[in-house]
Amino acid sequence: MYATVSRSVFTSRFWSRGLARIRESKLSTLAKKTPTEVDTAVAAEIAGIAACKTPSKEAEVGPRLQIVRVYRWNPETPKVKPYMQQFSVDLNKCGTMVLDVLTFIKAQHDPTLSFRKSCREGICGCCGMNINGVNTLACITKVKESLQPLVIYPLPHAYVIRDLIPDMEQFLGQFHKIDPYLKRPGEDDFLGMRQILQSPRDRSKLDGLYECIMCACCTFSCPPYWWLGDKYLGPAVLLQAYRWVIDSRDMAHEERLAKLRDFYSVYRCHTIFNCTKTCPKGLNPGKAIAQLKRLLAGLTKKEKPDIETALPNPCQSEQQYLSRKE
Ligand code: SF4
Ligand code: SF4
Numbered sequence: 086m087y088a089t090v091s092r093s094v095f096t097s098r099f100w101s102r103g104l105a106r107i108r109e110s111k112l113s114t115l116a117k118k119t120p121t122e123v124d125t126a127v128a129a130e131i132a133g134i135a136a137c138k139t140p141s142k143e144a145e146v147g148p149r150l151q152i153v154r155v156y157r158w159n160p161e162t163p164k165v166k167p168y169m170q171q172f173s174v175d176l177n178k179c180g181t182m183v184l185d186v187l188t189f190i191k192a193q194h195d196p197t198l199s200f201r202k203s204c205r206e207g208i209c210g211c212c213g214m215n216i217n218g219v220n221t222l223a224c225i226t227k228v229k230e231s232l233q234p235l236v237i238y239p240l241p242h243a244y245v246i247r248d249l250i251p252d253m254e255q256f257l258g259q260f261h262k263i264d265p266y267l268k269r270p271g272e273d274d275f276l277g278m279r280q281i282l283q284s285p286r287d288r289s290k291l292d293g294l295y296e297c298i299m300c301a302c303c304t305f306s307c308p309p310y311w312w313l314g315d316k317y318l319g320p321a322v323l324l325q326a327y328r329w330v331i332d333s334r335d336m337a338h339e340e341r342l343a344k345l346r347d348f349y350s351v352y353r354c355h356t357i358f359n360c361t362k363t364c365p366k367g368l369n370p371g372k373a374i375a376q377l378k379r380l381l382a383g384l385t386k387k388e389k390p391d392i393e394t395a396l397p398n399p400c401q402s403e404q405q406y407l408s409r410k411e
């Protein structure tokens with residue numbers, strides 16, 4: 086009771102003093118309203134800064150012109166042969182990457198220029214093209230100001246759909262052939278219903294493989310793929326094949342290897358390492374193919390997983406599985 090009374094007294098005193106202080110400060114502000122000499126000087130300075138126009142970087146350095154030569158072909162005008170179109174781009178007006186330059190050309194010079202792009206940060210793998218003779222991703226390749234022109238072609242030895250857009254149908258068909266997903270024969274009913282365990286050591290075997298974004302820069306830099314692309318799977322797909330073969334959670338490695346054991350699928354690789362040199366993600370498909378060849382030849386064997394995930398017994402928790410299935 087005492088505490089309640091004293092708290093209410095305290096609160097009312099606090100508010101009355103607080104209000105009194107606010108009133109005092111308002112009165113003092115009104116009293117101070119006449120500007121002093123200092124106020125006038127500060128106001129004059131602020132007005133001067135606002136009026137001052139900072140010269141733009143562009144005006145300081147002038148335009149940074151770069152010649153860009155781009156491969157053009159339009160299937161709607163089949164009688165016009167492919168040609169190189171030249172643009173002069175002011176690098177001050179666009180971003181720093183080749184993809185920015187192409188986007189600028191499309192916006193400011195020629196809206197018919199066609200190319201693929203999506204993530205603009207080296208993740209989706211769709212902006213692969215040949216830039217100054219190197220297969221790479223346009224979105225993570227910096228433009229270097231140079232007297233030499235920046236020359237951009239679609240990925241070499243690929244059929245062209247239009248301008249810088251290569252036809253990826255064969256490449257993706259081959260990727261589909263290697264079954265790029267987890268296979269655990271006999272466990273189909275339980276996939277997605279529980280965790281499949283993997284030790285850190287087994288997980289580390291996937292490093293340098295899982296980062297592949299299927300941009301196909303390596304595949305279209307591989308000479309055997311240029312000549313035998315319909316039979317030889319090429320470095321990107323083989324790197325993915327190896328990734329699934331050595332995954333400790335996958336139980337179909339024998340079946341996967343059997344599919345690759347023919348004259349063309351793997352053995353057309355001559356270990357030239359063009360693929361490794363060009364990979365924009367810094368991966369080593371040449372090494373993955375060499376490991377795959379060793380597995381195929383029986384020189385190495387897939388290790389047993391450090392942790393086995395036991396088959397679930399649906400009878401023990403029938404209700405749980407039934408509800409998840411529903
Ligand atoms: S290995 Fe490299 S170059 Fe080849 S598809 Fe994967 S990310 Fe692209
Ligand atoms: S190492 Fe093999 S896959 Fe890579 S570029 Fe050479 S031949 Fe092609």
Ligand code: FES
Nearest residue numbers: 203205210212224
């Ligand atoms: S736009 Fe996605 S990798 Fe270049």
